[in-house]
Amino acid sequence: MADLKNSETIPWVEKYRPMLLNDIVGNEHTIERLKHFAKHGNVPNLIISGPPGCGKTTSIWALARELLGKHVKEACLELNASDDRGIDVVRNKIKTFAQTRVTLPAGRHKMIILDEADSMTEGAQQALRKTMEGYSKTTRFALACNQSDKIIEPLQSRCAIVRYMKLSDAEMLLRLQEVAAMENVQYDDEGLVAILFTAQGDMRQALNNLQCTVSGYGYVNAENVYKVCDEPHPSMMEDMFVNCVKGKVREASETIHLLYRLGYSPEDIINTMFRVCKVCDKIPELLKLEFLREIGICHVRIVEGLSTLVQLSGLVAKMCMMNEAS
Amino acid sequence: MMVTTRKKRSTTVSDAFNDDSTGKRAKRSGTSTKTTQAESVTIECDTTPMTSNDLHMHSRKLSEIRNWLSKPAPRGILSLIGPPGSGKSTAVRVLSHELKILTSEWLECDHEIEDDSFADFLHCRPSTRTGILLVRHLPQSTYNDLPKFHELLRSIPSSSSIIFCLPSTQSSWHLNPTRLFTPMICLDLGISQITTNPFATTFLTKAMKRVAGNNSDCRDAELTEIAKIADGDLRKALIILNLRLRFGKGNAYDKADSPISLFHAVGRIVYAKRAEKTSSSWKEAERLLNNERMRRPQPDFDVNLLVEESPYDSQKLISFVFEHSPRFTPMSSLHKVFDAISLSDSTLHVWNRRDVFDQYALQTVVRNSLFYNYQENAGESRCKYAFTNPLSDQLVKEMRKLVPENEVSMCWRKEYYTETVPMMSRMGILPPSMEYFSHNLGSFIWLKGLDQWKAQGSHQIVKTRVVEEEGHVEFDIVDTDDSDTDSF
Numbered sequence: 161m162a163d164l165k166n167s168e169t170i171p172w173v174e175k176y177r178p179m180l181l182n183d184i185v186g187n188e189h190t191i192e193r194l195k196h197f198a199k200h201g202n203v204p205n206l207i208i209s210g211p212p213g214c215g216k217t218t219s220i221w222a223l224a225r226e227l228l229g230k231h232v233k234e235a236c237l238e239l240n241a242s243d244d245r246g247i248d249v250v251r252n253k254i255k256t257f258a259q260t261r262v263t264l265p266a267g268r269h270k271m272i273i274l275d276e277a278d279s280m281t282e283g284a285q286q287a288l289r290k291t292m293e294g295y296s297k298t299t300r301f302a303l304a305c306n307q308s309d310k311i312i313e314p315l316q317s318r319c320a321i322v323r324y325m326k327l328s329d330a331e332m333l334l335r336l337q338e339v340a341a342m343e344n345v346q347y348d349d350e351g352l353v354a355i356l357f358t359a360q361g362d363m364r365q366a367l368n369n370l371q372c373t374v375s376g377y378g379y380v381n382a383e384n385v386y387k388v389c390d391e392p393h394p395s396m397m398e399d400m401f402v403n404c405v406k407g408k409v410r411e412a413s414e415t416i417h418l419l420y421r422l423g424y425s426p427e428d429i430i431n432t433m434f435r436v437c438k439v440c441d442k443i444p445e446l447l448k449l450e451f452l453r454e455i456g457i458c459h460v461r462i463v464e465g466l467s468t469l470v471q472l473s474g475l476v477a478k479m480c481m482m483n484e485a486s
Numbered sequence: 487m488m489v490t491t492r493k494k495r496s497t498t499v500s501d502a503f504n505d506d507s508t509g510k511r512a513k514r515s516g517t518s519t520k521t522t523q524a525e526s527v528t529i530e531c532d533t534t535p536m537t538s539n540d541l542h543m544h545s546r547k548l549s550e551i552r553n554w555l556s557k558p559a560p561r562g563i564l565s566l567i568g569p570p571g572s573g574k575s576t577a578v579r580v581l582s583h584e585l586k587i588l589t590s591e592w593l594e595c596d597h598e599i600e601d602d603s604f605a606d607f608l609h610c611r612p613s614t615r616t617g618i619l620l621v622r623h624l625p626q627s628t629y630n631d632l633p634k635f636h637e638l639l640r641s642i643p644s645s646s647s648i649i650f651c652l653p654s655t656q657s658s659w660h661l662n663p664t665r666l667f668t669p670m671i672c673l674d675l676g677i678s679q680i681t682t683n684p685f686a687t688t689f690l691t692k693a694m695k696r697v698a699g700n701n702s703d704c705r706d707a708e709l710t711e712i713a714k715i716a717d718g719d720l721r722k723a724l725i726i727l728n729l730r731l732r733f734g735k736g737n738a739y740d741k742a743d744s745p746i747s748l749f750h751a752v753g754r755i756v757y758a759k760r761a762e763k764t765s766s767s768w769k770e771a772e773r774l775l776n777n778e779r780m781r782r783p784q785p786d787f788d789v790n791l792l793v794e795e796s797p798y799d800s801q802k803l804i805s806f807v808f809e810h811s812p813r814f815t816p817m818s819s820l821h822k823v824f825d826a827i828s829l830s831d832s833t834l835h836v837w838n839r840r841d842v843f844d845q846y847a848l849q850t851v852v853r854n855s856l857f858y859n860y861q862e863n864a865g866e867s868r869c870k871y872a873f874t875n876p877l878s879d880q881l882v883k884e885m886r887k888l889v890p891e892n893e894v895s896m897c898w899r900k901e902y903y904t905e906t907v908p909m910m911s912r913m914g915i916l917p918p919s920m921e922y923f924s925h926n927l928g929s930f931i932w933l934k935g936l937d938q939w940k941a942q943g944s945h946q947i948v949k950t951r952v953v954e955e956e957g958h959v960e961f962d963i964v965d966t967d968d969s970d971t972d973s974f
Contacts, residue, residue, distance in 0.1 A: 193733070196733045200732060200733070202732070204725050204728070204729065211794075247626055282658045282660050282661050283626050283629065283660075283661075286623075286626070286629075286661055287626065289623075290623050306841070307799060309657065309798070309799040309802070310657070310799075311657075312655050312657055312658050312661060313569065313570050313653065313654075313655050313656060313657060314570045314653045314655065316570070316722075317569075317570035317571045317653075317719050317721045317722050318570075318721065318725075319725070320725050320726065320729060325795055326794060326795065361794075405774050405775075406774070434845075434846070438789075438790055438849060439790060441767050441768065441771060442767075442770075442771050442774075443771060443774075444771050444772045444774055444775035444780075444781065445771075445772065445782050445785075445853075445857055446775060446777075446780045446782070446857060447774075447775065448853065449826075449849075449850065449853035449854055449857055452846065452849050452850055452853060453826065453829065453850045453854075455846070456833070456834050456843070456846035456847075456849075456850060457829075457833055457834075459842070459843070459846065460833055460834065460836060460843070463836065463839055463842075483774070483775065483776050484776065486775060486776055486777040486780055
């Protein structure tokens with residue numbers, strides 16, 4: 161049983177956030193490059209792109225910490241999406257910070273970290289270009305984003321782009337086991353696999369799910385994980401797809417009805433459907449692509465507000481007919 | 487370059503012009519501010535181009551700019567537009583220095599709410615008659631209120647010389663300078679236009695060689711590699727080169743950053759290569775399919791991995807598949823692939839939830855293309871194929887050759903060509919001549935049958951990009967050298 165008091169007060173994501181570049185899991189090659197930056201200073205402006213939960217912000221902070229040492233508090237500014245980042249903020253907040261004087265060793269610069277930079281307005285990005293040029297002697301920018309293409313070209317041109325990949329299951333597992341050991345978590349292998357499935361390469365989510373399962377049920381097994389994460393069990397989905405392939409519409413829709421009655425929202429159901437469908441190896445190729453297409457169309461409808469059981473049943477019925485129609 | 491940092495109202499600008507003494511905020515021409523230099527962090531200052539010999543821009547573009555600058559004053563307005571890092575600002579700086587022209591740059595003031603200072607700046611007259619005003623950043627309000635900006639342009643006295651030096655932004659229409667300087671406006675107000683192009687790989691390599699100097703251990707091949715990653719952007723190339731010189735090869739850049747891997751991704755999708763051996767679980771799944779003819783062997787690669795790890799914008803990847811698939815997909819099932827692309831474009835392109843639906847769009851397109859491009863015994867019919875940048879780029883280039891200098895015509899639009907081009911490439915022929923094509927726009931392509939097409943094409947030079955080599959089964963992706971990027 162985990163130490164309840166501890167696990168309830170600090171999220172493990174924060175508690176076990178790596179402080180040094182050395183401790184960061186995955187993307188070895190990229191981290192290696194950042195280590196060189198940390199050692200030699202004179203960092204260029206950076207754009208760090210990668211999917212959520214792969215350690216972008218963590219590694220920038222680690223870089224800043226290693227670069228700036230004890231000055232990190234006054235020489236590093238982070239703005240994330242929840243802060244107001246209109247043009248005025250870029251103008252004022254960033255400028256004020258860029259203008260403040262901090263004595264740093266040679267080759268070290270103040271750092272401004274802009275998290276989720278791709279959600280900044282275009283106007284703000286444009287204003288940033290100007291600021292970046294104006295304060296290049298004292299300040300460096302690190303822009304974290306999910307896709308570097310979403311940053312306007314003039315900014316891309318002024319930054320070195322560092323790409324992150326989604327963490328592999330093995331890398332995630334390693335870290336999960338470490339954390340589990342440190343927190344004295346009791347788990348079985350199936351449970352960790354379930355966490356990997358629900359997290360889909362997102363370390364942040366994996367740790368959150370692990371912590372939730374532990375504080376909710378104490379023991380981490382597949383069943384508890386899916387209960388906590390409130391996701392339909394993937395093996396049920398897999399059975400449903402097999403039924404669809406065989407054209408057994410009654411059995412297939414039974415699964416959907418059951419899930420719906422259990423209280424899952426259609427969006428949860430369809431999300432799991434998509435995730436299971438693309439990796440399931442029991443669906444013939446032709447049917448798989450047709451299934452994915454239909455799931456996509458149905459998902460659009462659900463997002464637009466038509467989240468009813470009728471839509472889901474219609475989807476299942478359609479999928480059951482496909483083998484016949486091929 | 488003379489720089490005016492503006493803190494108060496317009497008086498500062500005129501002061502800067504009239505006051506020839508060494509004002510603190512205004513520096514005399516010649517002591518350049520090295521804006522470009524400061525950005526590229528640590529490449530030493532003495533590598534900034536100081537003379538036009540050091541500029542690696544295409545000579546024709548360079549002379550265009552020089553011609554405009556050496557016109558007797560007043561020169562009017564010039565819109566100098568080009569992708570970031572194509573040497574716009576540097577060219578203006580170096581050339582105006584050489585021609586001993588005083589430039590005065592607009593630097594955004596801190597508080598420009600309801601401020602006329604930008605207008606005042608554009609209206610002010612340089613004291614020396616030959617001086618020019620340079621605008622590299624427009625105030626935000628400009629983008630929000632186009633009519634006002636056009637009004638402002640109209641009100642500029644004919645005695646001024648102004649350069650608007652702005653980066654083109656493909657990703658954002660809102661910030662796109664072509665939105666501000668439309669062909670009509672330019673024609674109307676007599677604004678000269680010069681567009682710079684991305685640096686060709688050869689030019690980039692040359693420029694980097696100069697910066698790296700002789701004593702570096704950077705080989706030519708490596709410079710070319712960097713040039714390819716930078717994709718025509720000199721500023722980017724210098725950043726990478728700088729890292730390379732400081733940290734060594736492995737730490738400066740990733741080969742995965744190179745655009746060639748985009749071609750590889752597209753290549754994998756359209757070639758639809760199947761694995762030598764099909765795993766038993768795959769076979770078992772395929773056996774469930776009723777229609778035996780539709781069973782397929784296992785693909786050579788993991789689709790999910792390709793889709794999820796693609797660093798490219800899914801729309802971009804899809805547009806590449808769209809353009810190239812007519813060459814690969816059997817005619818009988820081409821509609822299926824296009825169907826999927828069309829679906830992903832229309833239905834699955836939900837902008838505000840693109841994190842979710844981009845995955846669907848890409849999965850649908852990739853899997854469809856993979857499935858329908860499969861041909862049994864494909865080995866014999868598949869030929870070596872050189873991937874190119876989208877064909878439309880090439881056509882736009884050829885098209886521009888035909889347009890007389892400074893002639894503004896509304897029908898020279900890329901879209902006319904891109905819509906018909908993919909189907910034309912399927913036929914294996916390009917129009918006899920671009921001139922003919924553009925004069926008969928629309929009516930020409932679809933009203934004629936393929937037979938007539940061929941008759942038309944047979945006595946012309948038919949240009950196809952497929953390099954057929956009999957018996958060559960293996961696929962090979964060659965990225966075409968874009969060294970002619972700048973040569974038109």
